[in-house]
Amino acid sequence: MSSYVDKEWFYYLRGREILLYKMQGGSSGQRITQSGVFQSYDKELMYPNEDIADGLRIEYTRVSEPFVAEALETTTAYASGASFIFQDTSTAFFTGSSDIDFSSSGNRIITFDDTSKYFYAGQSIVISGTSSNNGTFTVATVASSTQITTTQSLSDESNTSAVFKSSTGAILGGTAGTNTFTDFLASDKIRVRGSSSNDADYTISSISSNGDALIVSSVPSALESAGERISITQIPLEDDTPDATSHINLNKMLCLAIIDYCKAMLAEKNGEIDKKEYFMKEFYSKLGDNDSNKRNISVTFPAGPFAVK
Amino acid sequence: MTVLEVMERLNIKEETLAIAWIKDAIHLIQSNTKEKVESTKRDLIKSVNSTDNVYILPADLVSLENISIKDTSDSKYKKIRRLTTQPHYLAEDASP
Numbered sequence: 001m002s003s004y005v006d007k008e009w010f011y012y013l014r015g016r017e018i019l020l021y022k023m024q025g026g027s028s029g030q031r032i033t034q035s036g037v038f039q040s041y042d043k044e045l046m047y048p049n050e051d052i053a054d055g056l057r058i059e060y061t062r063v064s065e066p067f068v069a070e071a072l073e074t075t076t077a078y079a080s081g082a083s084f085i086f087q088d089t090s091t092a093f094f095t096g097s098s099d100i101d102f103s104s105s106g107n108r109i110i111t112f113d114d115t116s117k118y119f120y121a122g123q124s125i126v127i128s129g130t131s132s133n134n135g136t137f138t139v140a141t142v143a144s145s146t147q148i149t150t151t152q153s154l155s156d157e158s159n160t161s162a163v164f165k166s167s168t169g170a171i172l173g174g175t176a177g178t179n180t181f182t183d184f185l186a187s188d189k190i191r192v193r194g195s196s197s198n199d200a201d202y203t204i205s206s207i208s209s210n211g212d213a214l215i216v217s218s219v220p221s222a223l224e225s226a227g228e229r230i231s232i233t234q235i236p237l238e239d240d241t242p243d244a245t246s247h248i249n250l251n252k253m254l255c256l257a258i259i260d261y262c263k264a265m266l267a268e269k270n271g272e273i274d275k276k277e278y279f280m281k282e283f284y285s286k287l288g289d290n291d292s293n294k295r296n297i298s299v300t301f302p303a304g305p306f307a308v309k
Numbered sequence: 310m311t312v313l314e315v316m317e318r319l320n321i322k323e324e325t326l327a328i329a330w331i332k333d334a335i336h337l338i339q340s341n342t343k344e345k346v347e348s349t350k351r352d353l354i355k356s357v358n359s360t361d362n363v364y365i366l367p368a369d370l371v372s373l374e375n376i377s378i379k380d381t382s383d384s385k386y387k388k389i390r391r392l393t394t395q396p397h398y399l400a401e402d403a404s405p
Contacts, residue, residue, distance in 0.1 A: 002382065006389060006390075009378045009389040010389055010391070011390075011391055011392065012394075013366075014363075014395065016366050017364065018363070019359075019362055020364065021362065047356035048356050049355055051352070051353060051355050053353075054350040054351070054352060055381075056351040056364060057348055057377040057378070058349050058350075058351070058366070058370075059346060059375050060349075060367060060371070061340070061343060061346055061370075061371045061372045062367065062370055063371060064347060066332050066335045067328075071310070242312060244312045244316065245311055246311060246312050247310065248310050254338060257338065258310075258330075258334040258338075259315055259318050261330065261337065262330045263319060265330050283337075287338060287342055
């Protein structure tokens with residue numbers, strides 16, 4: 001077990017490599033002898049002597065997603081609530097036991113529980129466990145809290161058991177017909193946080209007609225009922241093949257800085273070094289402005305935390 | 310702001326050149342400020358010699374912020390300190 005790692009572990013940078021060491025402690029047989037460097041600790045170093053899954057965490061800046069499909073200033077869609085439901089394609093989201101009626105009149109499925117929160121108009125569902133209504137159906141309407149209709153024909157069947165699965169991965173708002181996801185659009189990329197087992201980034205394939213469900217391209221890893229407070233935040237969608245219509249993944253101030261940089265490069269290309277110097281100065285000035293814009297409020301904080309979860 | 314807007318403000322027509330300059334500028338921004346910070350995790354392995362304790366820095370790294378090790382006693386990542394000089398290797402000296 002590793003403990004006091006902030007005091008006993010060290011790294012050394014060698015070119016493109018990180019070399020890890022830890023204090024020798026009581027393991028004298030594995031020590032790396034040295035003198036002078038760690039006199040104040042009165043101990044010596046050794047190589048790490050244990051396996052730790054995901055034990056090394058490197059925090060760094062990188063050029064990631066330089067171009068995105070939508071301007072950063074408009075990437076603002078957000079929803080939060082404790083009623084969100086996740087549906088995968090392999091687990092039944094609703095099961096009835098001798099208490100479901102199928103009616104050919106109006107293609108209705110009638111349940112005796114409040115099931116409306118599990119369904120949305122346009123939902124593709126797979127029904128099994130019935131005598132004559134197994135198959136894939138599309139929900140036409142969520143007519144009431146205990147009744148849905150389908151676009152396909154149904155056969156009359158009463159007091160039957162049935163298993164309902166979703167054909168697609170989806171995130172439901174939890175109240176049928178309520179436009180919970182009004183801010184979101186198809187193709188938006190979203191980040192889910194706060195769920196029990198479905199925290200991840202998703203891309204929205206489509207949104208239900210009532211705005212009460214997000215159909216996502218990658219299926220959630222598990223069925224999840226309402227309960228956890230979950231936030232869904234839009235994040236920039238990378239443009240892998242940038243062209244003239246691509247947006248720069250920076251705020252307006254930094255985009256203006258980029259223009260100064262490009263002007264500097266243009267001046268250099270034309271042999272106008274004085275202009276290049278001027279625009280580079282403008283570039284760094286805007287970088288400074290952008291940083292200082294975030295620091296207009298005085299803050300007081302305790303000593304920097306060493307630990308992050 | 311789109312690439313086209315940048316090109317129009319610069320009065321240039323070379324799209325590829327504009328994209329290359331924008332990437333260069335973003336690289337410079339990332340090098341000077343912390344506009345976008347990422348993190349990655351690697352498994353730590355038990356080391357028996359000086360080749361086992363070597364980990365490759367991320368290839369797309371622009372600037373290093375910090376390095377942490379997972380403290381398994383409380384499952385938290387804690388920042389560790391950098392050595393300014395590399396320790397000697399007794400293992401390599403003993404088995405050349």
